[in-house]
Amino acid sequence: MDIVVMARILFGSSLGFHIIYATIGVGLPVMIIIAEVLHYIKKDSDYALMARRWTKGFAIILAVSIASGTIVGVLISLLFPNFMEIVGQVIALPFQMEIFAFLIEAVFMSIYLYAADRLPPVLRFISIISVALGATASAILITDVHAWMNTPAGFNITPDGSVTDVDTWAAFFNPSFGVTAIHVTLSAYMTVAFIIASIAAIRLMRRGLSTKERNYHKKALTIALYFGAIMSLATAINGHETAQMLHEYNPRKLAAAEGLFETTRYAPLSIGGYTSLEDQRVKYAVEIPYALSFLAGDRLDTEVLGLNEFPEELWPPLYVHVLFNVMVGIGSLLIVVAFFAIFWKHILKREFPGWLLAILAVSGPLAMIAIETGWCFSCIGRQPWTITDVLRTGEAATKSSSVGFLLGLFLTLYITLLFITGFVLRSYFKRNPVSKDLDAAH
Amino acid sequence: MEASTLAITILWSLLFIYSILGSLDFGAGFWGMIYGKNDQTSASQIANRFLSPTWEVTNVFLVIFVVSVVTFFPFATTLLGSILLVPVGIGLLLLTIRTTFMVFEHHTQKYRELMRLTSGFSGLIIPALLVSILPITLGGFVDFKNDLPVLHYAELITHPTLYMHIAFGLSTELFISAVFLMDYSKEADDWSAYQTFRKHAIWLGPVSIAIAMLTIGTFPTEANWIVENIEDNWLWFGLSVFFFIIGYTLLFIKKRDGVRGWSRLAVTAIILQYGIAIYAYGSAHLPYLVYPHLTVTEGFTNPSTFYPMLIVYGVGFGILIPAFYLFWRLFLKDRRYLKQP
Numbered sequence: 074m075d076i077v078v079m080a081r082i083l084f085g086s087s088l089g090f091h092i093i094y095a096t097i098g099v100g101l102p103v104m105i106i107i108a109e110v111l112h113y114i115k116k117d118s119d120y121a122l123m124a125r126r127w128t129k130g131f132a133i134i135l136a137v138s139i140a141s142g143t144i145v146g147v148l149i150s151l152l153f154p155n156f157m158e159i160v161g162q163v164i165a166l167p168f169q170m171e172i173f174a175f176l177i178e179a180v181f182m183s184i185y186l187y188a189a190d191r192l193p194p195v196l197r198f199i200s201i202i203s204v205a206l207g208a209t210a211s212a213i214l215i216t217d218v219h220a221w222m223n224t225p226a227g228f229n230i231t232p233d234g235s236v237t238d239v240d241t242w243a244a245f246f247n248p249s250f251g252v253t254a255i256h257v258t259l260s261a262y263m264t265v266a267f268i269i270a271s272i273a274a275i276r277l278m279r280r281g282l283s284t285k286e287r288n289y290h291k292k293a294l295t296i297a298l299y300f301g302a303i304m305s306l307a308t309a310i311n312g313h314e315t316a317q318m319l320h321e322y323n324p325r326k327l328a329a330a331e332g333l334f335e336t337t338r339y340a341p342l343s344i345g346g347y348t349s350l351e352d353q354r355v356k357y358a359v360e361i362p363y364a365l366s367f368l369a370g371d372r373l374d375t376e377v378l379g380l381n382e383f384p385e386e387l388w389p390p391l392y393v394h395v396l397f398n399v400m401v402g403i404g405s406l407l408i409v410v411a412f413f414a415i416f417w418k419h420i421l422k423r424e425f426p427g428w429l430l431a432i433l434a435v436s437g438p439l440a441m442i443a444i445e446t447g448w449c450f451s452c453i454g455r456q457p458w459t460i461t462d463v464l465r466t467g468e469a470a471t472k473s474s475s476v477g478f479l480l481g482l483f484l485t486l487y488i489t490l491l492f493i494t495g496f497v498l499r500s501y502f503k504r505n506p507v508s509k510d511l512d513a514a515h
Numbered sequence: 516m517e518a519s520t521l522a523i524t525i526l527w528s529l530l531f532i533y534s535i536l537g538s539l540d541f542g543a544g545f546w547g548m549i550y551g552k553n554d555q556t557s558a559s560q561i562a563n564r565f566l567s568p569t570w571e572v573t574n575v576f577l578v579i580f581v582v583s584v585v586t587f588f589p590f591a592t593t594l595l596g597s598i599l600l601v602p603v604g605i606g607l608l609l610l611t612i613r614t615t616f617m618v619f620e621h622h623t624q625k626y627r628e629l630m631r632l633t634s635g636f637s638g639l640i641i642p643a644l645l646v647s648i649l650p651i652t653l654g655g656f657v658d659f660k661n662d663l664p665v666l667h668y669a670e671l672i673t674h675p676t677l678y679m680h681i682a683f684g685l686s687t688e689l690f691i692s693a694v695f696l697m698d699y700s701k702e703a704d705d706w707s708a709y710q711t712f713r714k715h716a717i718w719l720g721p722v723s724i725a726i727a728m729l730t731i732g733t734f735p736t737e738a739n740w741i742v743e744n745i746e747d748n749w750l751w752f753g754l755s756v757f758f759f760i761i762g763y764t765l766l767f768i769k770k771r772d773g774v775r776g777w778s779r780l781a782v783t784a785i786i787l788q789y790g791i792a793i794y795a796y797g798s799a800h801l802p803y804l805v806y807p808h809l810t811v812t813e814g815f816t817n818p819s820t821f822y823p824m825l826i827v828y829g830v831g832f833g834i835l836i837p838a839f840y841l842f843w844r845l846f847l848k849d850r851r852y853l854k855q856p
Contacts, residue, residue, distance in 0.1 A: 132622075133618060133622055140614040141611065143574060143607065146582065147578075147581050147607055150592050153597045154593040155592075157585050157589060159589070160587050161587075162817055165833060166588055169586055169824055169828070169831070172582055172831075176575045179575050183567075183846070184568075184841065187567060188568075188845040191845065191849065191852070196781050213564055218706055239817060241819065241820055294823040345824075472732075473597050475601045475604075487606055493619065497619045500623045500625065
């Protein structure tokens, strides 16, 4: 296999592995804050227990997240040294700020985890808020570098490849920074809400739960549904802005996402199907007339550029249409699920039937799939560039022939760790079931 | 001071901080493993009590160091990335295994023994890998083939200096951690652990200093430049040895309550010993990052990016000072934490 391809697979799988844990690490502290606040307002010890149990899970997840984040942070310099050479000159700032955000998260996480019972309530609350702020700031700052790769700004590059006219803040506030950072943050919050909903739904599907246990899980499910509903709706609204940003700054990526070949006014939106190069259109798709033009420019007659405006060698792989659809499809589905469940429970005032719990049980894994396909879409949709229109992936990657050896080792590590984390979480919560904690609390 | 000199000074400071924190971290992991099954002393509990809240913070300092290298010296990434891909890659792999197993061990009943051994032993292998980077930068092990930098593994692996560097790294790691954990045990009023760590500090001290001196003798001939610089810097290295002698002597002096060892002062002296040695070594390493291929000025970023980064470092650490203070109060000072059953 080509060294560049192997370097991409190694880095892509590292990021794909890390993002699972990182997403949970960004969202879970916010859920813990909500539980702490509800405990303070309602004086219901169930919420305190919830915060405590989520913190335990968070500690396990965070260990893998920190370790894999360290891998990603170091590996990017090793695998894409020519890319980092430009990064170091132009967009170093968010990288460094991210470390301090990470440090704040690490320090306060230890404090919240190992010293909560020795702290006055105010300080304990400040600790968990700092954890959440540190985690979210980390995500936003790293996303800044990713956004800059998509819409580079703040420098010029001479034909021989040297960087000139660096404007650090123009690079920092590059055109897609705002929308992309919000997208990553909201979708992480949303995903964790649905993961919590999944766990609660799976528990509620069991027979023979005590009333206390049942109430505990119902409360968790309610928090998750409301938070998930709000966040998924907000993600969708922001997703619309992201599409408009693509239309303005990255029309090639938007064209690939939608499988649009010819530049079109009144462009339809193709949902589903796959992009066929021979037929120059998306096959087996449902088309919504005018919808793409409307999404891109808020007007039905917006002109949307097609792939044929660009040389074919600069097209991203056409399958990004599928990745894009999976992300958007799951996102939309989860909005419906969350609002329907809330309607069922709080307007109709009925108990959740088994089939609805079963749907909720898969919502968490689905949201995680949307996160993964979203990242894949954003990174593969940028190909053949690492920095759009500046640096090709083939030039950015290492020439070292040892990449294949490392690829085998790391893939084994990731698969093993996925299983072990699952095993450890299961074994821990099996030995410490809710019923035991509830009995201890009363 | 030139901007690039300032940058390399900050980098060496971060290296100093990480080498101390990393020594404590990996050392504590190792001692925790060694005494894990020993009922005579609570050395293992003490080591783990220190390790649990601190490993995340230590890990961040490793990342700070790497990010600082890349952002201060972006023109060094191509060379460093190519030659260090495999050693650093394997180091990352082991670090991940160590970190995750260490945390998993606390949360599961099964396979505890396996996880304990894995995380303990990787606490020796990772520092060995990290310290192996030092001889690579001295000259003789890196060449260019078709414009691509290559590391000569065969020559490196058969060269005695690699093993002396590793021995130096490990003896230092264990010495620093033993002296520190001795003081930590005192803070926890745990005298059995105190004596255990004191015993190890007493034999490790002379061993580590002897190995450090012998290591310089094994430098490859290509590294004569740095040996000359080290000889020119003899005053600083002499001062470092002086602080070692002070710190080591303090391990034997009786206090008023009859217990031997002024642990707090000893830790301070030993940290000063290594601080001075690291800066002296760092200045002897100038002007090269990797001899003879890359100098500090060649690797340095443009000043217009550098100064905003300096502000970020200043503000970042400034914000963190109260957090570090709270952290220290809770985990290194608070007897309710130190003396838990």
